[in-house]
Amino acid sequence: MPRVVVHKPQPLDSEAKAEQLQVQLVFGERLRQLRHDKLMTIEQVAEIAGLHPNYLSSVERGERNVSLFNIWRIASGLDLTAADLMGRLPVREVKHLVTEHRQPA
16 A cells, blocks of 8 residues: 655645635735735835745735745734735635435434
8 A cells, every 4th residue: 555645735636726726816916905005015014024025926916825824924014814814715615515314323
């Protein structure tokens, strides 16, 4: 039996890649809007968050699958919570499994 490598990310299928891109784009648009609302530059937010401006710019363009830690850092740079940044992400449609209903014994 082959050994399973737990820490190796599994490749996404085309549907999951499309979902990921959509989430990244929506997150980036939200980030840009909140930054503009606060009249802040990318450089200002990046400095406060401890991130490189080029990284932050790529997040705004939806090119990065940003980590939870960096979402937290970006939110702090905008004086917001991570929930404020993530609040408008699209709701994921999931397939519900049909389960058997068992009679109590």
